[in-house]
Amino acid sequence: MTVLTGVQAEDVNPVPSIHSAGEVHVAEGKYDAADSLALDDVIKMHRIPAGCIPIDCRLEMDDLDTGTPALVGSLALMEEGGADILANSELIKDSTLGQAGGVARMDQLDTARRAVLEKAVEKPRFVVFKVTTAPGTGLTSGRIKSSVLYRGAEYGEK
Secondary structure, three states, rough: OOOOEHHHHHHOOOOOOOOOOOEEEEEEEEEEEEEEEEEOOEEEEEOOOOEEEEEHHHHHOOOEEEOOOOOOOEEEEEEEOOOOOOOOOOOOOEEOHHHOEEEEOOOOHHHHHHHHHHOOOOOEEEEEEEEEEEOOOOOOEEEEEEEEEEEEEOOOOO
């Protein structure tokens, strides 16, 4: 397992903060893979600020798998200083998008994920892409891009 970091997830890049109820913001991150990904690799894409609730997202990926496609991954939340994704925090779970490239949106929430995502994030968190099934074969490079829409917690949400 390797933890990789995109430019927008570095400490020098501030996260857009919320200012008033009802505002929706977007945080975006890109990662240009120069080597093939491996099982359990985690890519820090960007952050979302404390007091915010993710409400939608978009994942864009180039074809990052050659030979017999096998790459599967999830876009999820991770604690700052953490080494793995938070349980039930997947915004997009087990996506095969990297097998041929394309675009995906936030998929259906189950009860466990809704319980995590519909609560305000009490501290800043990373949005990460985690490889859950390694690519088939070959060294492949390409881009991964994440865009997460979020809003501030309102009316006592915690």
